[in-house]
Amino acid sequence: MRFIFRRLCCLLLAAVLCFAMAACQGKEAPDTGYTRYTTQFFDTFDTIIQITGYTKTQEEFEGYAQFVHERFAHLSKLYDRFYEYTGVNNVRTINQNAGIAPVEVEPELLEMLAFAKDQCQRSGGRVNIAMGPALELWHSYRERYAGMALPEDAPDAYPAMEALEEADQLSQLDKVIIDKDAGTVFLEEPGMALDVGAVAKGYAAQLVADQVYQEGFHSFILSAGGNVVTKDPPLDGVRASWGIGIQDPFADTADPDSSSLDVAFVHNQCVVTSGDYRQFYTVGDQYIHHIIDPDTLWPSNRYRALTVIGPDSGVGDFLSTCLFVMDYEEGRAFAQEQGVMVLWVFPDGTVKYTDNMLSILRDRGGATSVIQETD
Numbered sequence: 001m002r003f004i005f006r007r008l009c010c011l012l013l014a015a016v017l018c019f020a021m022a023a024c025q026g027k028e029a030p031d032t033g034y035t036r037y038t039t040q041f042f043d044t045f046d047t048i049i050q051i052t053g054y055t056k057t058q059e060e061f062e063g064y065a066q067f068v069h070e071r072f073a074h075l076s077k078l079y080d081r082f083y084e085y086t087g088v089n090n091v092r093t094i095n096q097n098a099g100i101a102p103v104e105v106e107p108e109l110l111e112m113l114a115f116a117k118d119q120c121q122r123s124g125g126r127v128n129i130a131m132g133p134a135l136e137l138w139h140s141y142r143e144r145y146a147g148m149a150l151p152e153d154a155p156d157a158y159p160a161m162e163a164l165e166e167a168d169q170l171s172q173l174d175k176v177i178i179d180k181d182a183g184t185v186f187l188e189e190p191g192m193a194l195d196v197g198a199v200a201k202g203y204a205a206q207l208v209a210d211q212v213y214q215e216g217f218h219s220f221i222l223s224a225g226g227n228v229v230t231k232d233p234p235l236d237g238v239r240a241s242w243g244i245g246i247q248d249p250f251a252d253t254a255d256p257d258s259s260s261l262d263v264a265f266v267h268n269q270c271v272v273t274s275g276d277y278r279q280f281y282t283v284g285d286q287y288i289h290h291i292i293d294p295d296t297l298w299p300s301n302r303y304r305a306l307t308v309i310g311p312d313s314g315v316g317d318f319l320s321t322c323l324f325v326m327d328y329e330e331g332r333a334f335a336q337e338q339g340v341m342v343l344w345v346f347p348d349g350t351v352k353y354t355d356n357m358l359s360i361l362r363d364r365g366g367a368t369s370v371i372q373e374t375d
Contacts, residue, residue: 034219034235037061041069044076045201045224053220054235064217071208072224078109079200081132081193091194095132099190104183108207112314113185114178116199119318121173126322128294130176132193133167138292138299145281145288152284164297171294197290202227202272202317209313226273226320229313233267239369241265243362249277249304249345261351262343263362264309265369272316274324275305275345293325300325303344309357310340328352 038052039062049072055061081091094103105113116129137159150157175188187194201224209222209229219235221228221242230242245260264271276299280289286301293300306324308316319340323331328344332354335342341357358364 032235032237035061036234036236039065041072044069044072045079045204047201047225048223050223051220052223053217053231055217064212064215064220067212067215067217068208068222071211072204075108075200075204075207078106079112079196079204081195091196094185094187095193098187098192102177102179102182102184102186105185107183110178110180110183110185112196112200112203113176113194114180115203115314116196116318117173117176117178119199119315119322123318123322125173125294126325127198127318128171128173129194129196129198130173130187130192131168131171131292131294132195133170133191134164134297135195135197135292136193137164137167138288138290142279142281142288142290146279148281150281150283154283157283158288161297168294168297198321199314199318201225202270203314205229205317206270206313226275226278227313227317228271230267230269230271238371240371241267241360241369243369244271246271246307246343247273247275247305249275250349261345262364264307264357264360265362266309266360269309269311270313270316271307271309272313272320273305273307274320276301277304291321291324295325301347302327304347305345307343308335308340309342309360310338316340 034054034056035058036052036054037058038050040048040050042048049068051065051068053061053064055064077085077088078090081095084090084092089103089105090109094105097103113129120128141159170189170192172189172192175192176194177186177188179186205222205224205227206229209231213231219232221230228244230244233240234242243263243265246262246264248259248261251259274291276287276289276291278290280287282288287299289299291300292298303324306320308320308323310316319338323335323342326334331342335354341360342354343357344352353361353364
C-alpha cells in the first residue's frame with residue numbers, strides 16, 4: 001500500500017511539475033555571465049530528482065531540465081518491475097514471461113541489464129539481479145510495516161526462512177539470457193524475476209547526465225535519491241568543485257544543520273550512498289531494510305551507511321550495494337581493486353575511509369572547493 005500511495009503522490013505532484021520547472025530558483029554568479037538555477041521533479045523512480053546548474057538564461061536551463069525529466073520518465077517506465085505501460089516492454093514484462101518466451105526490449109533496457117549482469121558476475125554473487133522472488137518477499141514486509149517499530153517478539157515480523165530459501169532457488173543468474181543480436185531478454189525458468197533496484201537508478205542518472213551534457217549543458221549536479229552525478233566545476237568564478245553532503249545516518253534528517261556527516265568536494269565524479277535508513281522498519285533494535293545479503297537472505301547489518309565516489313554512477317550504485325554486504329576488510333580490498341573511494345559508517349558510529357578519499361573531504365583532509373590563486 002505504501003508503494004501505491006507514493007505512486008499516487010507522484011501523479012499528483014506531476015500535475016504541478018510544469019509550474020515547478022517554470023519557477024526555477026536562480027542566483028546570479030558575479031562577473032561570469034552565468035546564473036545558477038535549480039529545480040526538481042517527483043514523478044520518476046519513486047524519488048526526487050533534483051538538478052542544479054549554471055546557464056546564461058533561465059530559458060536555457062528549463063530546456064535542459066525538461067530534457068532530463070523526459071529521459072527519466074521514459075527510463076523509469078523501462079526499468080519498472082511493478083507496473084506495465086501501454087506500448088512498453090519493461091522489467092515487469094520480462095518477469096511476466098519467465099519460462100514462456102523471450103521479450104524484445106528497447107536498447108536502453110537491454111544495455112542496462114547486460115551491464116547489471118556483468119557487474120553481478122564480477123561481484124562473485126554479492127549482488128544478483130535474478131533475486132527477484134526473494135526480494136519481493138522482503139518488499140511485501142517493508143510495505144506492510146513501513147516506518148513502524150515492532151517489538152522483538154512481534155509475530156510475523158519477517159518472511160519465513162523456508163519461503164526465502166524456496167524463492168532463492170530461482171535466483172539463477174546464468175538463466176538470465178540476454179540476446180543482444182535479437183534484442184531480447186529471457187528468463188529460462190518459470191517463476192524467475194528480475195530486481196534491478198541495486199543498479200537501475202544510478203545507471204539512469206549517469207546515462208541521462210551524459211546525454212544532457214552532450215546536448216550542451218555543462219556545469220551541473222544531477223541528484224536522483226542517493227545517486228549524485230556532477231559535471232564540470234561550478235561556473236560561479238569562485239569554486240573549483242561541487243560540495244556534496246554525505247548523509248549522517250544517525251542525524252535527525254529534519255534538521256539540515258546536523259544531517260551531513262561530511263562534505264565531499266568533487267567534479268566529474270559521482271557520489272552514491274546506500275543506507276539502512278532509506279526503506280526500513282524496525283524490530284526491537286534491528287533495522288529491517290532493503291539491502292539483502294544473498295548469503296543469508298537477510299538484511300545486512302554490518303553498516304548503517306556506505307558511500308562510494310567514482311567516475312560512474314551506475315557502477316557506484318552497484319558497488320554501494322555490493323560493499324554493503326561485504327565485511328570491512330574484504331570490502332576495503334575490493335574497493336581498492338575497483339579504484340573507487342569509499343566511506344563506511346558502522347552501527348556503533350565508527351567512520352572509516354579509503355585513503356584516497358580523505359583529501360576530498362572537508363572535515364577529514366582539509367579539502368576546499370575554492371579556486372586557488374596562483375602567481
